[in-house]
Amino acid sequence: MFKEKKSIKIFEKPADTEFCSFKGSIAVVIDVLRATSTIINAIHNGCRGVVPVAEIERALLLRQQYFAQKPLLCGERYGKKIDGFDLGNSPAEYQNEVVRDKVLILTTTNGTPALTAAQEAKVIYVLSLLNLETTVNQVACLNEDINIICAGTNGQTSLEDNVCAGLFINELVKKSDKFLTDNKCSEIVTQANEYRDNLLTMLRTSRHGQYLEEIGFGPDLEFCSKLNFINACAVFENGMIINSFLVS
Numbered sequence: 001m002f003k004e005k006k007s008i009k010i011f012e013k014p015a016d017t018e019f020c021s022f023k024g025s026i027a028v029v030i031d032v033l034r035a036t037s038t039i040i041n042a043i044h045n046g047c048r049g050v051v052p053v054a055e056i057e058r059a060l061l062l063r064q065q066y067f068a069q070k071p072l073l074c075g076e077r078y079g080k081k082i083d084g085f086d087l088g089n090s091p092a093e094y095q096n097e098v099v100r101d102k103v104l105i106l107t108t109t110n111g112t113p114a115l116t117a118a119q120e121a122k123v124i125y126v127l128s129l130l131n132l133e134t135t136v137n138q139v140a141c142l143n144e145d146i147n148i149i150c151a152g153t154n155g156q157t158s159l160e161d162n163v164c165a166g167l168f169i170n171e172l173v174k175k176s177d178k179f180l181t182d183n184k185c186s187e188i189v190t191q192a193n194e195y196r197d198n199l200l201t202m203l204r205t206s207r208h209g210q211y212l213e214e215i216g217f218g219p220d221l222e223f224c225s226k227l228n229f230i231n232a233c234a235v236f237e238n239g240m241i242i243n244s245f246l247v248s
C-alpha cells in the first residue's frame with residue numbers, strides 16, 4: 001500500500017529559517033554547546049519547566065510574571081553567567097537540589113533565540129547528544145514533516161550541532177522508512193558518522209568548544225559529549241519546555 005513520505009529538512013543556522021514557516025510542523029532544535037544540553041540536564045533533574053527567551057530584558061520581565069513561583073534567572077553572555085542571575089549556562093550547575101520543582105527562565109546567546117525562532121511549530125523538541133536516542137524514539141512515531149534547526153555559533157554553522165543533527169537523522173531513518181531526506185541531510189549524516197566514536201575530541205576541536213575550554217568550562221565538553229546519557233525527552237509548548245514523559 002502507498003505510504004505518504006515525510007520530509008526531514010535541516011537548517012544549519014537560525015538565519016537559514018528566515019523565509020520559512022514552521023506553522024503546524026515539528027521542529028527539533030539543537031545547541032549542543034551548551035543550551036540544549038543544559039536544558040535536558042535541568043529537565044532530567046526535575047525542574048518544573050524552562051522558559052527560553054532571547055533577550056535579558058525579557059527574562060527580567062518574566063521574572064515578575066512568575067514571581068509567585070520563585071523562578072530562577074539563568075543564562076549566559078560570552079559563555080559567562082549574566083550579572084545578577086542565579087545560574088549560568090553550565091549543565092553542571094543544574095543539579096537536582098538546585099532546580100527541583102523550579103521554573104527556570106533561561107536566556108543564552110544562540111540557543112534560546114533558536115528555540116524562540118521555531119515557536120510557530122506545532123511541537124518543538126529540544127535535542128542534545130545527551131538525549132538523542134530518547135528523542136529519536138519519540139519523533140520516529142510521528143507522521144509529520146521534521147525541521148531540524150541548529151543554533152550554530154554567533155550566526156555561523158557549528159560542527160557540534162551539525163554532528164548531533166547528522167546522528168539524529170541517521171537513527172531516525174534507521175527506525176522508520178517514512179522519512180525522505182535531501183542531499184544536505186546526506187552530507188550531514190556522512191560528516192556525523194566520521195565523528196561518531198570521537199565526540200569529545202570533536203567538541204574539543206570545535207570553535208565554541210575551544211572557547212569554552214579557554215574560559216574554564218572544559219568539563220562541560222565532557223558532559224555534553226555523552227551520547228544517550230539521559231533518558232529524557234523535552235518539548236517546548238505554550239511558552240515552556242517541559243518533560244514530555246510527564247505530559248498526560
Ligand code: MLT
Pocket residue numbers: 031033034035036076079080089108109110111112151212
Ligand atoms: C549559546 O546559546 O550560545 C550557548 O549555549 C553558549 C554557551 O556555551 O553558554
